[in-house]
Amino acid sequence: xxxxxxxxxxxxxxxxxxxxxxxxxxxxxxxxxxxxxxxxxxxxxxxxxxxxxxxxxxxxxxxxxxxxxxxxxxxxxxxxxxxxxxxxxxxxxxxxxxxxxxxxxxxxxxxxxxxxxxxxxxxxxxxxxxxxxxxxxxxxxxxxxxxxxxxxxxxxxxxxxxxxxxxxxxxxxxxxxxxxxxxxxxxxxxxxxxxxxxxxxxxxxxxxxxxxxxxxxxxxxxxxxxxxxxxxxxxxxxxxxxxxxxxxxxxxxxxxxxxxxxxxxxxxxxxxxxxxxxxxxxxxxx
Amino acid sequence: xxxxxxxxxxxxxxxxxxxxxxxxxxxxxxxxxxxxxxxxxxxxxxxxxxxxxxxxxxxxxxxxxxxxxxxxxxxxxxxxxxxxxxxxxxxxxxxxxxxxxxxxxxxxxxxxxxxxxxxxxxx
Numbered sequence: 001x002x003x004x005x006x007x008x009x010x011x012x013x014x015x016x017x018x019x020x021x022x023x024x025x026x027x028x029x030x031x032x033x034x035x036x037x038x039x040x041x042x043x044x045x046x047x048x049x050x051x052x053x054x055x056x057x058x059x060x061x062x063x064x065x066x067x068x069x070x071x072x073x074x075x076x077x078x079x080x081x082x083x084x085x086x087x088x089x090x091x092x093x094x095x096x097x098x099x100x101x102x103x104x105x106x107x108x109x110x111x112x113x114x115x116x117x118x119x120x121x122x123x124x125x126x127x128x129x130x131x132x133x134x135x136x137x138x139x140x141x142x143x144x145x146x147x148x149x150x151x152x153x154x155x156x157x158x159x160x161x162x163x164x165x166x167x168x169x170x171x172x173x174x175x176x177x178x179x180x181x182x183x184x185x186x187x188x189x190x191x192x193x194x195x196x197x198x199x200x201x202x203x204x205x206x207x208x209x210x211x212x213x214x215x216x217x218x219x220x221x222x223x224x225x226x227x228x229x230x231x232x233x234x235x236x237x238x239x240x241x242x243x244x245x246x247x248x249x250x251x252x253x254x255x256x257x258x259x260x261x262x263x264x265x266x267x268x269x270x271x272x273x274x275x276x277x278x279x280x281x282x283x284x285x286x
Numbered sequence: 287x288x289x290x291x292x293x294x295x296x297x298x299x300x301x302x303x304x305x306x307x308x309x310x311x312x313x314x315x316x317x318x319x320x321x322x323x324x325x326x327x328x329x330x331x332x333x334x335x336x337x338x339x340x341x342x343x344x345x346x347x348x349x350x351x352x353x354x355x356x357x358x359x360x361x362x363x364x365x366x367x368x369x370x371x372x373x374x375x376x377x378x379x380x381x382x383x384x385x386x387x388x389x390x391x392x393x394x395x396x397x398x399x400x401x402x403x404x405x406x407x408x409x
Contacts, residue, residue, distance in 0.1 A: 210289050215291055221369065252292060
């Protein structure tokens with residue numbers, strides 16, 4: 001069993017374990033055309049994350065250092081960076097877990113850099129948007145003004161559930177060797193989201209997504225290196241999603257893919273009794 | 287869920303499987319037939335090659351193998367070139383050039399196989 005590097009319950013965490021040198025790639029596309037590396041010595045305690053170390057640097061050593069962050073708990077996906085040669089979330093990476101006295105920090109590869117550790121994620125969101133990552137149905141009136149919930153069994157939900165955990169941090173795109181060579185390749189993030197909606201039984205947009213997702217720079221360009229799945233901090237397996245999408249495309253090309261009608265609105269319960277203590281549902285807000 | 291690219295890619299896979307089978311048969315006859323005693327004489331000798339060229343099954347097999355290998359190879363090469371960030375216009379030109387080259391090479395190879403087969407059986 002791997003022993004987590006974080007502090008145990010009740011353990012003292014204010015003792016400095018060691019000093020770690022952070023070598024940070026500095027760059028500003030507006031003012032400094034050539035990048036440089038700055039070194040900072042940071043005292044590290046048990047549980048100190050790379051994000052904590054960056055805050056320490058900004059507060060005590062160099063206020064001009066830039067990076068992006070928000071939630072500090074691996075939810076928002078803002079603080080993705082290249083930490084010791086691997087794309088990780090700074091808030092999710094404990095310094096002591098890296099088992100190194102020198103830590104290299106660079107902005108995410110496969111993206112342009114705005115400043116220091118801030119990548120330009122616009123291309124990620126553009127590609128994401130291009131696969132139409134939302135429920136598309138013929139009866140959009142029902143979607144806009146729902147009369148109930150669309151039926152979906154647990155088994156049907158489990159076909160795409162893990163892919164919904166994507167936080168759009170871009171780590172998979174930074175890890176992907178195909179994105180590194182083919183800038184037009186959609187990449188693991190958007191392809192996974194295309195697959196997520198394609199297999200959702202409430203969705204009918206498979207045909208509308210196919211021209212992008214199965215185009216010349218779509219799913220077929222995946223070399224199945226699996227780096228995306230290794231990098232994902234949320235346990236999503238984009239490489240798996242792409243292979244499933246390829247399988248569906250193969251079947252579709254041979255006319256073997258079953259046509260599917262989107263699930264209907266589930267019938268309202270007409271009988272049954274609510275358990276004691278269960279309150280009324282809140283008023284609809286949308 | 288079919289696009290032009292998904293159809294091309296599906297045929298790429300099918301061609302790959304076809305190559306595995308047909309090339310497997312070819313390699314077995316050429317290099318392992320003696321070992322397993324399934325081929326009489328020297329499979330690589332000129333007389334054996336001529337003997338096989340009279341066989342319609344071999345002629346068909348080699349034409350199929352040629353087609354599968356050309357398609358699989360050229361599609362693969364096209365994919366590699368597409369990953370080099372070339373403009374869309376260049377992608378179209380490359381596709382057309384590869385189709386023309388593939389068809390020309392296939393006709394040339396198939397003509398050779400059929401001509402040898404026809405000459406041997408007196409067609």
